[in-house]
Amino acid sequence: MSAPSSRLDATHNPDTLSWVESANTQDTDFPIQNLPFGRFRHNRLEPWRIGVAIGDRVLDLHATGLIDHSDMHRLMAQTVPERRALRVALWEGLREGSALQKLWADALLRQSEVELGLPCEVGDYTDFYTGIHHATTVGKLFRPENPLLPNYKWVPIGYHGRASSIGVSGQQFHRPRGQTLKPGATVPDFGPTARLDYELEMAAWVGVDNALGAPVSIANAESHLFGVTLLNDWSARDVQAWEYQPLGPFLAKNFASTVSPWLVTMEALAPFRAVFERPEGDPQPMAYLDSEYNRSAGALDVQLEVWLQTPTMRAAGNTGECLSRSNLRDAYWTLAQLLTHHTVNGCNMRAGDMLGTGTLSGPAPEQGGSLLELTQGGKAPISLANGETRTFLQDGDSIILRGSCQREGARRIGFGECRGTVLAARDL
Numbered sequence: 001m002s003a004p005s006s007r008l009d010a011t012h013n014p015d016t017l018s019w020v021e022s023a024n025t026q027d028t029d030f031p032i033q034n035l036p037f038g039r040f041r042h043n044r045l046e047p048w049r050i051g052v053a054i055g056d057r058v059l060d061l062h063a064t065g066l067i068d069h070s071d072m073h074r075l076m077a078q079t080v081p082e083r084r085a086l087r088v089a090l091w092e093g094l095r096e097g098s099a100l101q102k103l104w105a106d107a108l109l110r111q112s113e114v115e116l117g118l119p120c121e122v123g124d125y126t127d128f129y130t131g132i133h134h135a136t137t138v139g140k141l142f143r144p145e146n147p148l149l150p151n152y153k154w155v156p157i158g159y160h161g162r163a164s165s166i167g168v169s170g171q172q173f174h175r176p177r178g179q180t181l182k183p184g185a186t187v188p189d190f191g192p193t194a195r196l197d198y199e200l201e202m203a204a205w206v207g208v209d210n211a212l213g214a215p216v217s218i219a220n221a222e223s224h225l226f227g228v229t230l231l232n233d234w235s236a237r238d239v240q241a242w243e244y245q246p247l248g249p250f251l252a253k254n255f256a257s258t259v260s261p262w263l264v265t266m267e268a269l270a271p272f273r274a275v276f277e278r279p280e281g282d283p284q285p286m287a288y289l290d291s292e293y294n295r296s297a298g299a300l301d302v303q304l305e306v307w308l309q310t311p312t313m314r315a316a317g318n319t320g321e322c323l324s325r326s327n328l329r330d331a332y333w334t335l336a337q338l339l340t341h342h343t344v345n346g347c348n349m350r351a352g353d354m355l356g357t358g359t360l361s362g363p364a365p366e367q368g369g370s371l372l373e374l375t376q377g378g379k380a381p382i383s384l385a386n387g388e389t390r391t392f393l394q395d396g397d398s399i400i401l402r403g404s405c406q407r408e409g410a411r412r413i414g415f416g417e418c419r420g421t422v423l424a425a426r427d428l
């Protein structure tokens with residue numbers, strides 16, 4: 001049995017073109033096969049409206065008459081058949097030759113001319129730790145003799161994060177201050193973090209809720225997930241090292257997190273499913289985290305990239321340098337397993353809750369999804385093509401995450417940009 005959101009239909013046909021010209025270019029993230037949802041407004045006085053990205057435009061969903069509200073949580077909470085019906089209706093209206101072209105052309109705006117918001121009001125935020133290559137490399141830095149704790153291969157490790165500081169692509173934040181313990185010191189210092197880092201992650205967004213006390217089975221998990229975005233979980237490594245024991249991440253993580261503006265739906269990701277398998281010798285997931293479907297198609301093939309643009313690059317008109325590449329397939333747990341595990345004790349999830357994957361590093365050292373990994377804990381600065389170097393982020397640096405799905409027989413789709421910029425620490 002396959003999850004209903006993973007079924008392929010006419011909306012995935014790679015040959016379909018749109019009457020929106022920019023949706024037909026080879027490099028667009030938003031061809032008609034994608035149709036992700038987000039929120040936009042013309043100015044700050046206006047309430048958020050729900051839009052669909054198509055090429056370099058945004059379609060005002062309310063103006064098409066397909067919905068009669070502007071409540072993204074309500075849209076996300078639709079059943080899978082309702083979600084599929086909306087996707088088909090959008091595809092029908094936007095495809096080349098559609099009778100709706102004249103009507104819908106008036107509902108189309110340039111993305112560059114509107115403000116894109118968070119894709120929805122963010123509910124609770126949980127961050128997992130599914131990147132086993134990240135967990136192993138970082139574990140070695142913190143605990144050389146014992147990098148991967150014995151629970152790692154059995155239980156999807158996570159912690160409760162903070163939703164209030166989550167911002168959308170374009171977010172700028174001041175370098176945080178905090179307590180740190182300098183090497184060899186016995187008393188902590190206080191000041192701006194000297195080891196500011198990014199984390200390349202993806203986030204799954206809950207649509208359909210579950211009642212308190214009612215776990216979501218692995219068979220139903222994906223029907224509760226609405227879509228996926230990119231996520232940068234900014235981290236202050238020196239603050240983290242001093243504060244993380246015994247209760248885990250706290251102020252090292254909650255000063256800013258950045259997400260991309262478009263919810264790429266589970267339906268849009270259907271052509272990019274992948275086999276989920278464990279390396280030889282690793283334990284298989286426990287029964288409540290296992291299903292035939294999860295094994296055959298539970299993983300997702302999403303290619304990920306991290307780009308850095310320094311102030312020097314910006315001044316020179318240089319759009320940035322790629323620091324690393326990896327893939328969501330390298331995650332140790334699937335998105336369905338994360339949701340099922342999160343609810344197995346009866347915890348209730350609600351529309352707009354966000355589940356971070358954890359840092360998605362690839363198996364090779366140059367595929368580290370954070371500077372902590374790429375610089376071996378700050379010991380080996382990386383050299384940039386323009387002659388600059390970095391161990392950790394400097395003021396003015398922008399980090400840009402990108403993601404895309406590409407496969408033989410399918411149209412390439414992308415996630416848009418997840419861009420964030422570090423500002424100097426604020427005066428106290």
Ligand code: CA
Nearest residue numbers: 199233358359
């Ligand atoms: Ca993280």
